[in-house]
Amino acid sequence: MLYSDLKGRKLVDTASADTVGKVDGFLLDPTTRSVVALEFKKTSHGSVVAWSDLTAVGADAVTIGSATVLSDHDERQADLASKDGEVLKKRVLSDAGEDLGSVRDVDLDPETGALVELVVGSKKEQQSIAGSRLLGVGSYAVVVAAE
């Protein structure tokens, strides 16, 4: 599942059947190479739901059991949400010191939130980098292991 397809998908509370938000971002933990939380906009309170609190990530909607799982960023989430933790559009550098382009999109496992692939480069020259090659995300670059 590409993040570009997930972005804007509605968040539905299965208890009330109301739409309570829209997908607006993701927080990727480089140490586990998976998404730990999704960020939402147009919510009544809080903007973050931990991945483990999601009921499902479906083709048309993301569902939660109750609107109470929406919260504000905790400390770790705030770190990942900062500019340093941002992944999209960031420069990708191999650990051999080569600039591979910038992150265009990410492919996520809708079940676990695991990073499957980074989609890197321009539309014309696009390459996929396996999520398992991710080493770190920092102020300067997303660093991946060289092939």
Add this chain to the structure above:
Amino acid sequence: MSRLMRTSEIAALPVVTIAGDDIAQVKDVVFSADGGAVVGFTLAGRGLLSGPLKDALAWGNVRGLGPDAVVVDGPELLEPVDGVLAAARSTGVSTGSGGNVLGDRVLTDSGTDLGKVSDVVIEYDTGAGSPGGPCDVVGYEIEASDALKASTSGNAKNTRLLLPLPDTLSVSSEHVMVPASAEGFVSHDLAGFGAAVQAFRSQLKGES
């Protein structure tokens, strides 16, 4: 696999940790006293206004070096400048110029001036994960003298040539001495230079 690089391309490269943070940028390349290897790099802070750092990076702590960055495992691998410079001095008995050869004249042992050193070409292993091997100085880019220009075919406009070096050489602040046979192995670009260095060095070994 090994990679060839001009040291001028390394200056100002960012030093990036595998966590993705840029912690410094390369200020100068530190050569061993005999000029035959790269020992490490002195560093400056990132940004236009930041000055030199008190820490330097030894070659042994480099994880990867490429056209766009120097990659290290973590910020704790930087060490005080003095340590790296001392390591450079201890690498050779030469009373040389600390490996700074830019501007030196290249003279063959038969007394021909081949030109002025304008850049240094290094070769290192790009094996997976760790740098491991040394960072060898394998050649100089020289502004060819008239004598060398006359002896190399090819277009006359291209006066910058790559000259392979033997494993060991004599360097002073004035001259770099090379065997006369080096003249036969000059290249115009890095693409074929690795092979030229190999051919030149194996020919030298054959002679001795």
